[in-house]
């Protein structure tokens with residue numbers, strides 16, 4: 281067992297040597313680390329006809345654009361930089377021990393070191409056994425996750441994209457094993473398919489037609505979710521609006537998609553592209569879905585949506601669709617509560633949305649609790665629940681995150697947090 285692991289690490293270390301040669305050759309492709317350069321560099325090579333990037337919308341749509349920059353959608357992927365990586369590289373906080381403390385004397389000492397060198401960031405696995413030391417080091421190139429709950433990092437080996445073994449956990453401000461990784465191992469081999477980036481970025485061009493490929497045109501990456509992810513390509517619209525202001529002629533078409541004008545199913549579909557769980561099978565390649573069209577032609581059904589207790593991770597659509605609120609209100613959508621152009625509010629603040637249709641007095645708990653409930657419908661009717669889908673096992677410790685259950689209904693009375701009802 282122990283020997284197998286050492287050999288395995290050795291193989292990884294050797295593999296990294298080969299990758300190193302490719303990496304040097306690919307270095308002139310690397311893009312500068314500042315936010316400003318990201319979108320420009322990204323779009324230069326993206327060659328998606330008609331797509332212009334967020335900065336082109338801001339001049340005329342400041343209302344949406346200014347607040348949008350602070351949203352989790354906008355920040356859900358970024359190039360690696362001191363600002364975008366939330367974990368610490370400072371001495372004392374940059375070591376992640378992953379061997380289970382109970383078995384540390386039998387196992388080889390295996391740990392990760394997080395390092396910053398010459399403006400680049402590295403995850404280095406170190407295995408020590410007696411005098412023998414093996415290492416494998418890869419750079420953090422892309423950051424996934426705005427950090428509401430955590431971040432996972434990706435690296436390039438030539439034009440192949442892989443996930444890194446160390447992630448960041450916001451709650452404890454700590455480095456952890458990437459969710460789903462086996463504790464006590466250093467795995468640098470997990471492919472990143474285009475679906476991952478479809479949910480967490482605006483665009484990347486795959487070089488193969490295989491839906492599970494991890495080979496991309498590196499220069500085509502456009503980080504973050506952008507206006508055009510939900511509104512479609514913007515070039516036509518901008519050309520029209522510019523010529524309108526020079527020569528104001530009335531036209532019925534704005535040349536851009538406004539989801540408020542979609543029927544309800546298409547509005548939900550638009551969010552379901554990324555908020556209906558990770559298990560829907562992709563029928564055609566990533567980045568080809570056009571908002572306003574039926575999602576079924578693009579993704580297969582989610583098997584979880586027919587089970588009794590679907591997991592809360594990433595499946596707000598499946599859960600919300602079960603709610604009586606949704607079933608009995610023909611125009612209720614995600615936008616009834618969420619304004620995607622601005623950062624998320626606190627959970628209690630959403631009570632005002634419930635009160636557009638309900639009165640607090642009609643809640644069965646109102647007799648007992650009085651009008652204190654008026655400020656927090658959420659904790660009782662959309663409780664926080666732990667997910668089993670994102671689990672990190674780090675040095676024997678199990679870490680889970682929790683989400684709101686979007687199935688709005690009556691749950692068995694539970695103790696509210698003492699600060700919830702004020």
Ligand code: HEC
Nearest residue numbers: 332336337340341507508511514518521522534536537538
């Ligand atoms: C030159 C100015 C200008 C630019 C640049 C611009 N827009 Fe607009 N946009 C307008 C105007 C004017 C309207 C119509 C006024 C209104 O309805 O608020 C509009 C309307 C819209 C609408 C509503 C359309 C409808 O049919 O109801 C959306 C959505 C939109 N813009 C998105 C975008 C996006 C996304 C971008 C960037 C890709 C963008 N706009 C760039 C000026 C602009």
Ligand code: HEC
Nearest residue numbers: 352353356425426428478479480550551553554614618624
């Ligand atoms: C292209 C994929 C994609 C689409 C389309 C999308 N989302 Fe998201 N959404 C995400 C991802 C990824 C996150 C997690 C972002 C993070 O924290 O890194 C997220 C997070 C959110 C959050 C939590 C924000 C926070 O601050 O915690 C809300 C609310 C949300 N989305 C609502 C919506 C709604 C409503 C729609 C449809 C109008 C929608 N999303 C469409 C991918 C998407």
Ligand code: HEC
Nearest residue numbers: 425426427428429430431432475476479554557558593594
């Ligand atoms: C089907 C869309 C989808 C796919 C595929 C997907 N994610 Fe996510 N991811 C989400 C959504 C939505 C969230 C927000 C949390 C939630 O709703 O469960 C999220 C949350 C996250 C977070 C936490 C973000 C934060 O700010 O707290 C990380 C990290 C993450 N995903 C990494 C990945 C990686 C890495 C991959 C691919 C290897 C991936 N995800 C694949 C939709 C997706």
Ligand code: HEC
Nearest residue numbers: 334337341344345348505506507509510538539540615620
């Ligand atoms: C996650 C998806 C998503 C993203 C990203 C997004 N929007 Fe929207 N946008 C929507 C939805 C949904 C609506 C319709 C909201 C409603 O139903 O009121 C909308 C409506 C609009 C409108 C019409 C507003 C009105 O009052 O009619 C404009 C303009 C607009 N968005 C501009 C932008 C700009 C500019 C950006 C980028 C800075 C952006 N949007 C990013 C989903 C998105």
Ligand code: HEC
Nearest residue numbers: 604605608609612616633634636637657658661688689690
């Ligand atoms: C767009 C209007 C609308 C909004 C917004 C809304 N609801 Fe409802 N809700 C309804 C309707 C309609 C029903 C069904 C009433 C019926 O069938 O008698 C319902 C039913 C319910 C029920 C009973 C569910 C059951 O399974 O018996 C609860 C609890 C509830 N809503 C709580 C909430 C809470 C909490 C919020 C805010 C998070 C909310 N609702 C937001 C319209 C809405």
Ligand code: HEC
Nearest residue numbers: 551555596597600613614616617625626627630658683684
């Ligand atoms: C009745 C109001 C309501 C509706 C409708 C609603 N949400 Fe939410 N959503 C919330 C509340 C409340 C939170 C918790 C916010 C917080 O904790 O700060 C939330 C949180 C989220 C989050 C953050 C992750 C999580 O689960 O904690 C995502 C993603 C999200 N919503 C997506 C959606 C999508 C997609 C839809 C449509 C299918 C939708 N929501 C419909 C009220 C709503």
Ligand code: HEC
Nearest residue numbers: 631634638639640642643644645653654656657660690693
């Ligand atoms: C302390 C937890 C708690 C809070 C806070 C709370 N509810 Fe309830 N709610 C309940 C319980 C429990 C029931 C079921 C009571 C019963 O059957 O007698 C219920 C029932 C309901 C119903 C169904 C009534 C019916 O007769 O079908 C609605 C609608 C509702 N609540 C809406 C709300 C709204 C809106 C808010 C915020 C203003 C809210 N609730 C706040 C616990 C709560």
